Amino acid sequence: MADATPVLRTRGMTRVLPGEVPVTLVEDISLSIRQGEFAVIMGPSGSGKSSLLYLLGLLDRPTSGQLWLDGEDTSGFDEDRLASIRLEKLGFVFQFHFLLAEFSAMDNVMLPMRKLGRLTEAQQRDRAHGLLADLGLDGHQHKRPGQMSGGQRQRVAIARALANDPLVILADEPTGALDTKSSIVVREILHDLAHRQNRTIIAVTHDPDFASAADRQIHIVDGRLTDNDAWRAEH
Amino acid sequence: MVSVHTQIALSHLTSRTRQTLVSLMGIVLGVAFFLAVSSLMRGSEQDFLDRLVNNQPHVTVSDEFRQAPVQPAERRFPGGAVEIRSVKPKTEVRGIRQYKSKLSQVDSIAGIQVAPVLAGQAIITFAGRDVGVTLSGVVPARMKGVSSIEKDITKGSLDDLDANPNGVIIGEGLAERYRISMGDNLLLASPKGQVRTLKVVGMFRTGNQAYDESQTFAALKRVQALMDRPNIANSFILRADDPYRARAIAAEIERRIGYKAVSWQEASEDIMSLLLVRNIIMYSVVLAILVVASFGIYNVISTVVLEKTRDIAILKSMGFHARDIRRIFVIEGAVVGAIGSLLGVLLGMFIMWVLVQIPIKPPGVAEVVKLPLYWGVDQFVLAIAFAMGSAVGAAWLPARKGGRVQPVDILRGAA
Structure with missing residues (x-):
């Protein structure tokens, strides 16, 4: 189902936090993600999973190494350029929903569309309404985050990530803060997005059930990618 | 529909109603006092000048x-080293x-x-x-x-x-x-x-x-x-x-x-410069009120920036630029400044109206006089311009800080 073109590719990507004692978050990461691939990043806590995800999501810039998104070398792009790329091509789902508390579900989902400004206001409304309905939130469109359950909020966050029809969805422990029932729902949704809608998803997770449905598991230990077998042998 | 920046800005202001109102009051009172004092001072100045002007010729030849x-010698050798001493004018x-x-x-x-x-x-x-x-x-x-x-x-x-x-x-x-x-x-x-x-x-x-x-x-x-x-x-x-x-x-x-x-004006240069000094003093004092009021705006917007760091981080991760974030907070200052100016002008005009009603009897004068008040548009423009300027200026500093928030720093902390 995943075609062969890499949508995201890195070469020798290293990120060091400067300071009196510099901390290496990830080191020498070279990988490529194909269009339509569902990849999970796994590893023990503190291994640099999230740091890698932030780098892949252009939220952070590597100290050295390169990253191509959609065939474009992003190294050397300034903050504004990276922000524009995130707006058009990437969607994020975090462990915590991070919705604007004063905005309704609809307004939250419409935020990225309004910033991008490609659709008319009516089209934006229709799309936001549809996205929320697809995620089982019909009838909740005008509720505020405070009036919804954790699982519902996370679904609003997923709808928001899908708002501008991104090339890649990046999820950071999307089920990490949810109860079992909600996390099953969110997991199903992401699996569905990956397998039925053929979306490219990169997710950081601890959850083996979540990971088992992925096309590919990327393991990271101490900031370095490990060969899958080698990693299994160690643990 | 309002812009997304304005909508976010308004949601911030309405979520902290009490603080917003306090900072709004600062601007309202600042503008109102500015107008009351300025209209009184300019009015009395006008009154004084009218008297001055009416009681003396406008030009005396x-x-x-x-x-x-x-001297003829100078006219003959213009610019020359001519020195003439003890010139005795003839009787004319x-x-x-x-x-x-x-x-x-x-x-x-x-x-x-x-x-x-x-x-x-x-x-x-x-x-x-x-x-x-x-x-x-x-x-x-x-x-x-x-x-x-x-x-x-x-x-x-x-x-x-x-x-x-x-x-x-x-x-x-x-x-x-x-x-x-x-x-x-x-x-x-x-x-x-x-x-x-x-x-x-x-x-x-x-x-x-x-x-x-x-x-x-x-x-x-x-x-x-x-x-x-x-x-x-x-x-x-x-x-x-x-x-x-x-x-x-x-x-x-x-x-x-x-x-x-x-x-x-030339004949009364001393008085004119006195009036100028008086105006400078008056405007420094009333403008200081507005500067103080702008601290209220600085305070409320700084608080919002601190409180909404997570929102800022998520907006930036979503693709909002630093300038979008700055614009949100500057709009907040501008909204407080604009509403404050409007209410301040209304309150100021009310105070001015009350002042005009007060009858005053100067000692030794039989007739009752009213306070001379200046109603010129320029002082309203000045008050609004300064209120808006200080409100936007006060918002700019926290706005700049908000624009610098790095989403990764916040996400790392929250995860």
């Missing part, structure tokens, strides 16, 4: 020149010579009225007493247009000088001191030795005691004869339709006839 005449007849042609030259300037005056010293002899007075020869018809003396005449009128060429008008102060009454004959002697008997045909009271005791008026022709200076006036006094053009008019007169012309 005298029989002098701004510069001493150039003082005054504006051929005043009638000069007068018509001045008269042709639009928007002014001009009157020739020949003033000099005279001695009144009455009931065995000699009193030195200033005797001004005037043309009543012209004098009425340029001076408020007509208004101050309590007995008789200026026109009586035309009717009776031997008439004189004196101040009530002089009359009371020497028990002179209307119709009395006064003996006037000039320094040239001429003596005339003039009849009191009018009296005036200006309220300025020294003036009322020492000023007298007679017909110009009569005074010219008395002073032995036929066809000469020693000053022109002018009134302009727009008193604030006096400087330009004075310059124009100097250019046309050469004699020194002094505008009321």
Whole structure:
């Protein structure tokens, strides 16, 4: 189902936090993600999973190494350029929903569309309404985050990530803060997005059930990618 | 639909209603006090200037020149090393010579009225007493247009000088001191030795005691004869339709006839600079109120920035630029500034309205007066401009900080 073109590719990507004692978050990461691939990043806590995800999501810039998104070398792009790329091509789902508390579900989902400004206001409304309905939130469109359950909020966050029809969805422990029932729902949704809608998803997770449905598991230990077998042998 | 920035900005302000209201009150009170104080100060200044302008000629042309005449040697060798010492001016007849042609030259300037005056010293002899007075020869018809003396005449009128060429008008102060009454004959002697008997045909009271005791008026022709200076006036006094053009008019007169012309502004330079200093003090104080008020805005927006760091991080991760974030918070300052200005102007106008109602009785004055208030648009513009400026400025600092938030720093902390 995943075609062969890499949508995201890195070469020798290293990120060091400067300071009196510099901390290496990830080191020498070279990988490529194909269009339509569902990849999970796994590893023990503190291994640099999230740091890698932030780098892949252009939220952070590597100290050295390169990253191509959609065939474009992003190294050397300034903050504004990276922000524009995130707006058009990437969607994020975090462990915590991070919705604007004063905005309704609809307004939250419409935020990225309004910033991008490609659709008319009516089209934006229709799309936001549809996205929320697809995620089982019909009838909740005008509720505020405070009036919804954790699982519902996370679904609003997923709808928001899908708002501008991104090339890649990046999820950071999307089920990490949810109860079992909600996390099953969110997991199903992401699996569905990956397998039925053929979306490219990169997710950081601890959850083996979540990971088992992925096309590919990327393991990271101490900031370095490990060969899958080698990693299994160690643990 | 409002822009996404405005919608977020408004949601921040409404989520902290109480703090927003407090900072709003700061701007409202600042603008209102600004307007109340400024309208009072500018109003009293205007009132004062009106009095100043009304009680003196707008331009006085005298029989002098701004510069001493150039000596022939200097004219022959301009710029040369010529030094002339002990120049002894020759005796000449003082005054504006051929005043009638000069007068018509001045008269042709639009928007002014001009009157020739020949003033000099005279001695009144009455009931065995000699009193030195200033005797001004005037043309009543012209004098009425340029001076408020007509208004101050309590007995008789200026026109009586035309009717009776031997008439004189004196101040009530002089009359009371020497028990002179209307119709009395006064003996006037000039320094040239001429003596005339003039009849009191009018009296005036200006309220300025020294003036009322020492000023007298007679017909110009009569005074010219008395002073032995036929066809000469020693000053022109002018009134302009727009008193604030006096400087330009004075310059124009100097250019046309050469004699020194002094505008009321030049004559009252000390008072003008005093008023300027007063305005500077007043505006520094009222603007300081607005500066203090802007700290309230700084405070509330800083708090919002701190509180909404997570929102900022998520907006930036979603693709909002630093300038979008800055714009959100600057809009917040601008909204508080705009609403505060609007309410402040309304409150300020109410305070001004109340101030106008207050009756005031200055000591020693019988009539009740109202506070003079200035309603000019410029002070409203200034108040709003400064309120908006300080509100946006106060928002800018936290806005810049908000724009610098790095989403990764916040996400790392939250995860």
